[in-house]
Amino acid sequence: MNKKTLVLGASLKPQRYSNMAIKRLVSNNIEVVAFGLRKGEVAGVEIDTDLIPYKNVHSVTLYLNPARQQEYYDYIVSLKPSRVIFNPGTENPELYNILKANNIAFEVACTLVLLSTNQY
Template identity: 70%
Template structure:
């Protein structure tokens, strides 16, 4: 089963966790699309700067602090993912409730740990 993943808050900087997540997702043969502040390519994945209407998104993994997420609420919900992963530092009770009301699973976890422990 495909777990096509959208990384939001994607960074071109190799030391950033969003960058590491893209690399690990690709290494695990998971299709990845990404949105960030700057366009570029990480591990063969284009980082878009606009909220594109991606299709068949299984998972959205967030790398944005809670105070930067509100502009993404409607966008993420419109993509109808099966789950949204809130990585450390992205926790957001308000957004959890909005997602759960739309039957989108909320997972407070680290994408890198989930991948490393085969729980992704």
């Protein structure tokens, strides 16, 4: 099963965890789409700077702090993902409640760890 993943908060900087996650997802043959503040490409994945209504998104993995997430609440819900992953530093009880109200699963976990332990 393809777990198409949106990396929200994607960075072109190789030292950023969002950048590492894109590379690791691609190397695990997972379809990746990405949104960030700067256009560019990481591991063959174009980083979009517009909020595109992607279809069939299984997972949204967050790399934005809670204050930065607020403007994306409606967007995340509109994608109807199967789950949202809150990476370290992105934990957000307000968004947890919104996801619960929309029957969207979430987990507080690290995408890189999930991938390396075959739990993704």
